[in-house]
Structure formats: structure tokens, C-alpha cells
Amino acid sequence: MLKKMLPVSMLFLLLLPNVILAAPASSPAQPTTRPIxxxxxxxxxxxxxxxxxxxxxxxxxxxxxxxxxxxxxxxxxxxxxxxxxxxxxxxxxxxxxxxxxxxxxxxxxxxxxxxxxxxxxxxxxxxxxxxxxxxxxxxxxxxxxxxSRNFTPDTQAIHSADLKQARLAAISLPVRYSFKPGTSVQSDQSHYYSYAFASKDATRYAYSNGEITTVVEIAGTTATAIWQASEADIPGYPATTFGGVQPAYISDLFQDSFSYNKGVYSGYHTLSDGTVTTFKFPGLSYTELIRAIPE
Structure with missing residues (x-):
């Protein structure tokens, strides 16, 4: 189930035009690392x-x-x-x-x-x-x-009835954790991620980089990683836990999945009869992942 709903997906390069400056010959090359x-x-x-x-x-x-x-x-x-x-x-x-x-x-x-x-x-x-x-x-x-010092997250946005707005606000919260997070063994050239939410929910989600799944819960304006585990044991649920405890509702988190893979955003939605529908949407923006799910 996890493999089906969380396909490996490529982390996109951010695309807003930037200031281009003449680089002197001594300029160092930018390190080849995972984009932040x-x-x-x-x-x-x-x-x-x-x-x-x-x-x-x-x-x-x-x-x-x-x-x-x-x-x-x-x-x-x-x-x-x-x-x-x-x-x-x-x-x-x-x-x-x-x-x-x-x-x-x-x-x-x-x-x-x-x-x-x-x-x-x-x-x-x-x-x-x-x-x-x-x-x-x-x-x-x-x-x-x-x-900034006076910034506070928008509580209304996080718990909005507008699911798209609420989910975007949810992933915009920094995730706190009380354990040492797992380390991916992917090469620096591999940039993958996928978000999965429970149906009609924005307060819980599973984040995957193709190797590690992290389950996040949101209370008020605080996002906390409550469980993180390796995906190496697919198709069964991961057995290698890096921190926290696997929640009982884990299977409910894969109703709505938003992924990025090799330049293409994809969405997966599970209907009430269990049928999985797949759709693609255009755009090269991180926020394009969070959209209204088609009926």
C-alpha cells in the first residue's frame, strides 16, 4: 500500500529568476548537494x-x-x-x-x-x-x-475549511522532533519527496523522500514528527524505526498523495469505494502540490 501510494518523486529545483552577476575566474564552483x-x-x-x-x-x-x-x-x-x-x-x-x-x-x-x-x-x-x-x-x-520576530503562523489558515489552504499552511510549518532523524543513503543527485494526507484532513500527513517516511501531527500551530521509519521493508510497513511510535491510523494517511517526480507533479486520491484515481497538474511551484482534489 505504501509503495503504491508514495511513489519515488524528484525534488524540484526552485525556479524564480535571480540576480545574475559576472563571476570572476576565481569563483568557486557551487557544491553539488541536495537542494534546500x-x-x-x-x-x-x-x-x-x-x-x-x-x-x-x-x-x-x-x-x-x-x-x-x-x-x-x-x-x-x-x-x-x-x-x-x-x-x-x-x-x-x-x-x-x-x-x-x-x-x-x-x-x-x-x-x-x-x-x-x-x-x-x-x-x-x-x-x-x-x-x-x-x-x-x-x-x-x-x-x-x-x-521575523513578530511573525506568528496563521492559525485560521492551518485549520481552514478550505482544504487546499489548510494543507499548504500545514507543510509551511517547521517540523520539530525529539529524536535523531534517519539519514537517507540516496546520492546527492537524487531529490525525491511525496506528501500524503488523510482524506479531508490537514492536521496529519506522511512525508516520504523515497527511503524514509515521517508522520507529522499538527496541534495549534506546532508540527511534530511523531514517527519516522525506513521504507526498505516495502511492501509491508517499515520495520526500522528511527524515532517515535507508529500510529494506529497510518493506513489512513494515504488517501490523498501529492508527489513530484522528474518534472511532473502527480496526485493520487482514494475514492469511497477504494478506487484510486491519478491526476497530473501543471506548474513549477512547490505550492502546486497542494490543490483541491477532483471529485
Whole structure:
């Protein structure tokens, strides 16, 4: 059942156009790693240059900072980027240097800004926290969540009668967990994921990367991983548990499944008589996964 309802699916590359900068010959190549998604204040942000982790630091395209309400400018002669917030605080970073300047005062960064394939990437945690934003990296789905101090999730959206809105709000919550999540053995070139919900429900879902299934429950505005297990034992239910306890309702979570596989979004819906209908939908947006299920 699990194999049928959760096909292996390929994690898409984010596609919003980005700032293209002339890269000097000394520019390092962007590491080949699994793409990281960015969620800012409850909304998924797209970029044609995917964030990545380097030496334990998450690097994000400078364009992403605009979604934080920050403004930036690039000095191509000095290879320096200047970031300004609404209070006119300025943060200046020079390509390849670990010393930055905030309002003219030197600050030691944990990673320098750099030019990767013509796009300036900056350390997300350092820059975000320098301007008062919190940063949380969720390992389970490989999403970096950046939130302003006054941001609170929309409770009404999460529990909305509009199923599409509620499910989108649900997957926009960072997943917390009390156990060490399992590690995928897929190569860095393999980017797979699938979401599955119980019918007419947005408060519980199963997330799969093709190797590991994580069951998530939402209470209020908090999403918690309650069970995570390997999918190696398909077609039976997974036996290798990484954390938590398998819920009794596990089979109910595969009524509505949303997947991405090799550039194609697919949906699976189980009718009341047990018939499974499959449908495809267009678009190259993470939110396209969460749509109204056809009757």
C-alpha cells in the first residue's frame, strides 16, 4: 500500500529568476548537494540558484533577502554587497572575506559571501540574525525557515475549511522532533519527496523522500514528527524505526498523495469505494502540490 501510494518523486529545483552577476575566474564552483528549500514567514520562496550547505553553513542567494524586507546593492568593482533594512542599518560584505561591516563596525562572520556560478550567495544564519530574524534548519525535509520576530503562523489558515489552504499552511510549518532523524543513503543527485494526507484532513500527513517516511501531527500551530521509519521493508510497513511510535491510523494517511517526480507533479486520491484515481497538474511551484482534489 505504501509503495503504491508514495511513489519515488524528484525534488524540484526552485525556479524564480535571480540576480545574475559576472563571476570572476576565481569563483568557486557551487557544491553539488541536495537542494534546500527556503520558507520565509510561512511562505516558500523560489530561486533559480538553490541554497546549499557548505562547511556546515547554509548559503542562500542574496535575492532571497528581499523576502525578508531587506534591500541590497552590488558593487561589481569592489565585489561588495550592501544590505539595508527598514531602519537603515547597513550590513556590508565583500566577496571571499569573512570580515563584514555592520553600520561601519567590523563583524566576524562564520562564512564569507561568495560568487557561485554568477550568483552571490550569503550565509543565511549570520545575515538573518544580524538583522533580527530567527533561522531554523529542518533536516527531515531539508527546509530552512527564516522568521521575523513578530511573525506568528496563521492559525485560521492551518485549520481552514478550505482544504487546499489548510494543507499548504500545514507543510509551511517547521517540523520539530525529539529524536535523531534517519539519514537517507540516496546520492546527492537524487531529490525525491511525496506528501500524503488523510482524506479531508490537514492536521496529519506522511512525508516520504523515497527511503524514509515521517508522520507529522499538527496541534495549534506546532508540527511534530511523531514517527519516522525506513521504507526498505516495502511492501509491508517499515520495520526500522528511527524515532517515535507508529500510529494506529497510518493506513489512513494515504488517501490523498501529492508527489513530484522528474518534472511532473502527480496526485493520487482514494475514492469511497477504494478506487484510486491519478491526476497530473501543471506548474513549477512547490505550492502546486497542494490543490483541491477532483471529485
Amino acid at each position: 528549500q527556503v520558507n520565509i514567514n510561512g511562505a516558500f520562496i523560489s530561486s533559480d540558484s538553490s541554497p546549499f550547505i557548505q562547511s556546515g553553513r547554509t548559503m542562500i542567494p542574496i535575492r532571497t533577502l528581499a523576502s525578508l524586507g531587506l534591500h541590497y546593492s552590488w558593487d561589481g568593482i569592489r565585489h561588495t554587497v550592501t544590505i539595508t533594512n527598514s531602519s537603515n542599518d547597513q550590513f556590508e560584505m565583500t566577496q571571499g572575506q569573512s570580515i563584514a561591516y555592520k553600520n561601519g563596525e567590523p563583524v566576524q562572520m562564520d562564512s564569507e559571501a561568495n560568487n557561485y556560478n554568477g550568483r552571490i550567495m550569503v550565509p543565511a544564519k549570520f545575515v538573518s540574525e544580524a538583522f533580527g530574524y530567527s533561522v531554523y534548519y529542518e533536516k527531515i525535509r531539508e527546509i530552512i525557515f527564516i522568521q
